[in-house]
Amino acid sequence: xxxxxxxxxxxxxxxxxxxxxxxxxxxxxxxxxxxxxxxxxxxxxxxxxxxxxxxxxxxxxxxxxxxxxxxxxxxxxxxxxxxxxxxxxxxxxxxxxxxxxxxxxxxxxxxxxxxxxxxxxxxxxxxxxxxxxxxxxxxxxxxxxxxxxxxxxxxxxxxxxxxxxxxxxxxxxxxxxxxxxxxxxxxxxxxxxxxxxxxxxxxxxxxxxxxxxxxxxxxxxxxxxxxxxxxxxxxxxxxxxxxxxxxxxxxxxxxxxxxxxxxxxxxxxxxxxxxxxxxxxxxxxxxxxxxxxxxxxxxxxxxxxxxxxxxxxxxxxxxxxxxxxxxxxxxxxxxxxx
Numbered sequence: 026x027x028x029x030x031x032x033x034x035x036x037x038x039x040x041x042x043x044x045x046x047x048x049x050x051x052x053x054x055x056x057x058x059x060x061x062x063x064x065x066x067x068x069x070x071x072x073x074x075x076x077x078x079x080x081x082x083x084x085x086x087x088x089x090x091x092x093x094x095x096x097x098x099x100x101x102x103x104x105x106x107x108x109x110x111x112x113x114x115x116x117x118x119x120x121x122x123x124x125x126x127x128x129x130x131x132x133x134x135x136x137x138x139x140x141x142x143x144x145x146x147x148x149x150x151x152x153x154x155x156x157x158x159x160x161x162x163x164x165x166x167x168x169x170x171x172x173x174x175x176x177x178x179x180x181x182x183x184x185x186x187x188x189x190x191x192x193x194x195x196x197x198x199x200x201x202x203x204x205x206x207x208x209x210x211x212x213x214x215x216x217x218x219x220x221x222x223x224x225x226x227x228x229x230x231x232x233x234x235x236x237x238x239x240x241x242x243x244x245x246x247x248x249x250x251x252x253x254x255x256x257x258x259x260x261x262x263x264x265x266x267x268x269x270x271x272x273x274x275x276x277x278x279x280x281x282x283x284x285x286x287x288x289x290x291x292x293x294x295x296x297x298x299x300x301x302x303x304x305x306x307x308x309x310x311x312x313x314x315x316x317x318x319x320x321x322x323x324x325x326x327x328x329x330x331x332x333x334x335x336x337x338x339x340x341x342x343x344x345x346x347x348x349x350x351x352x353x354x355x356x357x358x359x360x361x362x363x
Contacts (some may be wrong), residue, residue, distance in 0.1 A: 027063075030072045034079060037204050037238060042232035043074045044235040045206055051305040052076050053320030054097055057124075057133040066150050067157055072182035081135075081238055084108070093202075096135030096237045098232050100190065101126070103134060113242055115251040115272050118356045119193035122255045125262050135237035138191060138201065138217065141228065142184035142292075145169060145177060155175060155181045155281040156225045163225075171330040172266065175321070175338070182225030183328055185289055187264050192288035193253060196270040199242055203233040205235030218293035225292070238291055248270035249283070255288075256337060265289035267338045273309075280307050285321065285346070289337060297321055309350045311343070318342035 034040035042180045044050050049071035053059055062068035081095040084106050092112065094103055103109055104120040124132065139207040146164040153162035165173050165183050173183040191214075199214040220231050231237075250273045268288035274281040283304055287295040300320045307313045316340045325335045348354055 027066075027069045029070050031075065031078075032072070033075045033146075037081075037236065040074055040076050040236050041205055041234050042078065043072065047072050048180055048233065050074055054133040055135050057128050057132045062141065062148075065148050076236070081203060087241065091242050094134050094242070096202075096239050097134060098134050099247055100124070100129040100132045100134070100137060103190075105128065111144070112244070112248060113197060114248055114354070115197060115253055115270055116190065116193045116242070117271060118251075118253040118354060119189045119255075119268075120254055120277055121356065122268075132192075134240055137188055138194075138237060138240075139229070140188055143187045144184040145292045146174065147184060152165065156184060156221075158224050159224070164311045165327065169330060170328040172264070172329055173331050174290075174291050175203075175325040175331060176222070176287070176295050177293070178219040178328075179221045179223065181223055182221035182224035182292065183348070184194050184221070184225070184292060186228075186291070188294070189253070189255060189265065189268060189288060191218070192268055192270045192286045192294045194240065194242075195286040195294035196272045196283070196284040197242055197245065197247075199240050201237060202239040202241060203231060204237045204238050205232055207232070209238070213240070215296060215298075221292045228292075245272065246274045246282075249352055250275055250349045252345050252348040252356075254341055254348065254355045256341055265336055267341050269338075269341050270294075270350040271345045273346075273349050275309050275350060276323050278306050281312070283317075285342070287321065287342075289336065290325075290334060294303070309346075311347070312344040314346040316338075317346060331363070 051070040052074050052331055054076055081097040082094045084098055104117045112116050146154045147156050152164045155163050174185050194214050201212045201217050219227055246346050255268040255271050257264050257265050265288045270286045272284040283301045295297045
């Protein structure tokens, strides 16, 4: 392992200053992703800045009925918070579909947003990877690409974002709070993560020196009609091949508002608000659900090994919409079986 310095930040300003002073510095909180990357010789920071002492662990009510989640709130704390379960059950379901209890106890909200792809080639320094070493090539294109993107890929990268939580946050129109050298700002969740384009090494739109301080969720009417459906190779402790987060409001058998985000299919949680808007007022039935799936997957392209993801995603979208409409989300269905 490459030698590195270690410091503890006492304030957000300390953390920002440390990042500004050393472009090779990285923050550590739960460390559930960074430590692995360092062990694999993928991440090689000169300095580690521990931010666990920062006052960013609270989950707070907002005046509009929304909620603010501190960047250092653990995934477990968020998933089991009574307010989250009551008002934002989609988020709780998505978090509990990921990782293991031990990892959820350590992993943080901010870290979840920043976790990196699980592409085999990204984790193997002996192979070319544009995300790890820009300009070296993408080994997944023409290689083993069963887990890779079918939407939003580029000629430089076909990796996918691994998070479950972020798919739910995308569907819920979360806002990311950040602070940096230029002060504090807010980033709409749809603008936070990036598609690879010709800069696949950039996962997000954070500016140099900025850190995540929290997540905001506005009030909504989706608690009664939601689901998080995750399809994977095994039931637990596996990343999604395809996942679907649905949040919707219905009235008299018709769709009033629809939010739907896909995971495991693109470099970022995949959402198309224009497509969602097309189905406002549509009958909430199987024919509509199939049209939604076709619309969301327009332009989906397989890479060979992952061609199966396209029909899998189509069926998953229809199933998820059916679950959300019925008010019987996936996690409740699993509990009923157990």
